Amino acid sequence: MDVPESDPDADDRRLMLLVAAGDGDALRMIVERHHGRLLGFLTSQLGAQAVAEELALEVFVRLHRAAPRWRPEAKLSTFLFHIAHNLMLNEHRRRARKPTSPMELAPEQGDDTHASNRAVADIQEAFLQAVEALPEEQRTAILLLVQQDLSYEEIGKVMNVSVPSVKTWVHRARLQLRKAMGDEFRTFS
Amino acid sequence: MDDIDPNLEATLRDALRRRRELTVSGFTDRAMVAIQRDTRRRKVIRWVSISAPLAGCAALLALFLGNLSDGLNPNEADIARLISAHDKVIVSTPHLEDADALVAFAFSESTVAASHLDTTDSLEELMDLVLSES
Numbered sequence: 001m002d003v004p005e006s007d008p009d010a011d012d013r014r015l016m017l018l019v020a021a022g023d024g025d026a027l028r029m030i031v032e033r034h035h036g037r038l039l040g041f042l043t044s045q046l047g048a049q050a051v052a053e054e055l056a057l058e059v060f061v062r063l064h065r066a067a068p069r070w071r072p073e074a075k076l077s078t079f080l081f082h083i084a085h086n087l088m089l090n091e092h093r094r095r096a097r098k099p100t101s102p103m104e105l106a107p108e109q110g111d112d113t114h115a116s117n118r119a120v121a122d123i124q125e126a127f128l129q130a131v132e133a134l135p136e137e138q139r140t141a142i143l144l145l146v147q148q149d150l151s152y153e154e155i156g157k158v159m160n161v162s163v164p165s166v167k168t169w170v171h172r173a174r175l176q177l178r179k180a181m182g183d184e185f186r187t188f189s
Numbered sequence: 190m191d192d193i194d195p196n197l198e199a200t201l202r203d204a205l206r207r208r209r210e211l212t213v214s215g216f217t218d219r220a221m222v223a224i225q226r227d228t229r230r231r232k233v234i235r236w237v238s239i240s241a242p243l244a245g246c247a248a249l250l251a252l253f254l255g256n257l258s259d260g261l262n263p264n265e266a267d268i269a270r271l272i273s274a275h276d277k278v279i280v281s282t283p284h285l286e287d288a289d290a291l292v293a294f295a296f297s298e299s300t301v302a303a304s305h306l307d308t309t310d311s312l313e314e315l316m317d318l319v320l321s322e323s
Contacts, residue, residue: 027224031217036210044208053213060220061227124204131205146198147205178197 008033012076020067027067031060034080037148041081044143045088047132055091059083074157078150081158085140092136130180131173138173141166 012033018026035056042052062083063070070079131139137159144150144158145166155166 024221028217028221031220035216035220036212039211039213039216040209043211044205049211049213052211053216053219056216057220057223061223064224065227065231120203123200124207127201127204128208131201142201143205146202147209174194174197177201178194181197 009075013072016067016070016072016076019064020070027060027064030063030076034077035060037077038080038084041143041148042084042088044128044131044147045139046091051091055084055087058087062087075154078154078157081144081148081150082160085158088140089136127177127181130177133180134173134176138169138176141169142173142177145170 012030015026015030019030038056038059039049039052042055043049046052046055059080063080074082131142134142140159141155144155145152150158152163152166152170156163159166
């Protein structure tokens, strides 16, 4: 299939129209284009890649179900994060009902043998843990803003809340992180 | 609103960007399989939900308006056997290719059976077979 690279959002819209018409190749292309960011977001949220992969699979199943009714009012990526956010809330509710053993992150690959590299990696790891410890709304908002480059408006659509609510959560998340990271960050900087 | 500390913000961004994308080989294939499975399951559910009420009537007519003992045709006899062997749920549907034939699914604790197909495969596979026949 010949899909121009120039405008990713326009490409997504065109692909979704094809998916709605039953085009399997277009569906495969959408999965290829978007699964990396979805997995990055969900893994950061849930802390376990295996669970993130299961939820990401379900995101694409639901996208396929919704394809005939999909209207390009928002970017496809925003729609995908919206589905992922809802599934993640279900997952958190499920965990709250049926607590499981804490899941561990897969060890990061990288060359951290040099001392300064290791220091940077350590501080980044501490940041990731501090982000994981944030309340769910704050964590989602800061991840979508800083990690996934969504605008406040897009985050509002993903989370189904107003822009001021998003800004409040981001503000609180930054305060929390500054507090949590205070000592280590002063050492680092 | 935010009193952003540029150092903290830069470090936070660097940390989070490490996990911005996580590409997993084979994920797309798994997603396509999951989507196909979901499509098949929804097709089966839709088919059963439409056909079950009508089929129930057809099965009752076949069983109770006909001769319940010696006059049963092979399919009706099969259905009667299934009814006696599986007391959980029974869904019977008219076979679309043959007005006289019936396809009956009977469920018990651990088994699923069909009068027309004589198999103990999963319900989904049975329904796929029926769908492909019709």
